[in-house]
Amino acid sequence: MDVSSTANGGQTARAVSAIRQRISARALSPGARLPSIRSFARTMGVSTSTVVEAYERLVAEGLIQSRPGSGFYVTRVPQPLALAEIGPRLERAVDPFWVSRQSLEAAADALKPGCGWLPASWMPEAELRKALRQFARAEAGHLVDYGTPLGHPLLRQLLSLRMSEQGVVAPADQILLTESGTQAIDMLCRLLVEPGDTVLVDDPCYFNFLALLRAHRVKIVGVPWTPSGPDLAAFAAALGEHRPRLYITNSGLHNPTGAMLSPATAHRLLALSGEAGLTIIEDDIFGDFCEGPAPRLAALDGLDRVIQIGSFSKTLTAAARCGYIAARPEWIEPLSDLKIATTFGGNPVSADLVYAILRDGSYRRHLNGLRDRLARARGDVASRLRALEIHPWIDPRGGIFLWCELPDGLDGAEIARRALAEDVVLAPGNVFSVTQSCATFMRFNVAQCTDERVFAVLKRVIAAATV
Structure with missing residues (x-):
């Protein structure tokens, strides 16, 4: 195999993907002029011939058109906005939409320590x-x-x-x-x-x-x-x-x-x-x-x-x-x-x-009882997590969350994937981080951690991830 041609093919695909993403995100709308070949080549760090090939592919798809002496222009009306495609692809498999969807669509018997709300039984029905x-x-x-x-x-x-x-x-x-x-x-x-x-x-x-x-x-x-x-x-x-x-x-x-x-x-x-x-x-x-x-x-x-x-x-x-x-x-x-x-x-x-x-x-009475119940749950859950070498970042003075660091530098997204296979929805740290600097953290909702199965699953998936 010609290694240089393979590399060039990858660069062309990367250039095509970059233009498609700009159009999908509406940074380039129908009628907009694309960057010049030389300008885009400098931006992408590729040769002008690579950009020419990328533009020709997009012309063949009907996504853009060439106007001799003027340049290349977007022709096709873009697809509806896909929020999951906006922003970096890093950790896309376990992103904010993943956590939300899994929590909202979970089966009745699924466990959701990663969700952001109280169990129905904790509300003033x-x-x-x-x-x-x-x-x-x-x-x-x-x-x-x-x-x-x-x-x-x-x-x-x-x-x-x-x-x-x-x-x-x-x-x-x-x-x-x-x-x-x-x-x-x-x-x-x-x-x-x-x-x-x-x-x-x-x-x-x-x-x-x-x-x-x-x-x-x-x-x-x-x-x-x-x-x-x-x-x-x-x-x-x-x-x-x-x-x-x-x-x-x-x-x-x-x-x-x-x-x-x-x-x-x-x-x-x-x-x-x-x-x-x-x-x-x-x-x-x-x-x-x-x-x-x-x-x-x-x-x-x-x-x-x-x-x-x-x-x-x-x-x-x-x-x-x-x-x-x-x-x-x-x-x-x-x-x-x-x-x-x-x-x-x-x-x-x-x-x-x-x-x-x-x-x-009745709301004040509900809150007073809720705060007491949450205080007990935070103490209990924190203790159970520490026994698994999962350590809270701080001891909060209220609320439903514990922000915790995983043992041995484990990746939260990987732990979340493994736990989901056992019907447990977790919230790994990087879904909360614009800089993707919280990979080893996890957010736990203490009100959703009252079932013993949460800790049994955590113990298994952590052990499997450290093998």
Whole structure:
């Protein structure tokens, strides 16, 4: 076999794949002019003849066309956006979508220590049923009409009071209800960033931040996370080098690590952000799990450059989706317009359900019992994991997660693949990392680790992986 021809063939295939990926990701839309042959050859580090051959293959496929004297242009309407194809291919077999799909589609008897929600038996089922019965007796219009753009006014007033307990001053007219925390971030990205802008995230961070930001075609830059918050030196360097438009983080309880932002880090973070003109989205979805006071950036900033979002999917129900955005007054109207454009009137049924449970005190009672139950589960699960040489990064002061390092430098993705074969869904570290620097870590949901089979499977797959 001619080794040089084989190598050239591989380079041509690589060039073809690069163009296809740009078109699929809509970086090159129909009618767009491709880079010149010389320019693309320099970019790819190949010869011009390799690029000529690659372009000729794409012309033969009808994906591009040649215009003599002008260049090559995209002709075909691209296929629908495939989010799984955006971003690096590294660890694609076990990526955020893999974890989410396996968790959502798992059989009833499957174990899901890698998922991000509580078991159904831990939720306030009786209170939910009671609230549903009350709602069923509402007037007909209340059952069938659209909601208002801002959302349920009484729930917004109640949210305003609850946020004030954390020091966040947010009048009801500065709160907009959404159908979820994810929708809240999606709307804010539509409002605040354009394709090509840079957005900072923690490294590691909640993996759906990465998936959602890729859908918005922004550049994602990770800032290392420490037990007290983002690494401030790295944060300052990222501000100077990348000039980001946005930073998305958790501060009450961090996902996946369970860490809390320290007051000193919070103050310095806001000072750096203010100097750089950076807007911050503070996702407080796990805030109700906190067992003590924790700084809120929105409280320290006064909702100036910080936007706080949240939802009740983790603590109350994921079946009736209800989230919120608290932001400065001048951002609420354009966000309302976006809500009308994308969902029209929101979901008044879910909002009324949440309001009914929050107003009668049953939610507070549920949270008190839940925090106690989670504290016991964290201690028990941490002990069981240490017996397998799986060590928690920190001992969190609340929440459902333990961020753990695997023994002997084992690869989390490989452990997850082996465990899935035994109907156990795990969440390996690199799905949370934009820099892919968390391969030896794993996130465990302690509420989903009450079955003895979780630890039996872990013991087997770790032993098999170390052979």
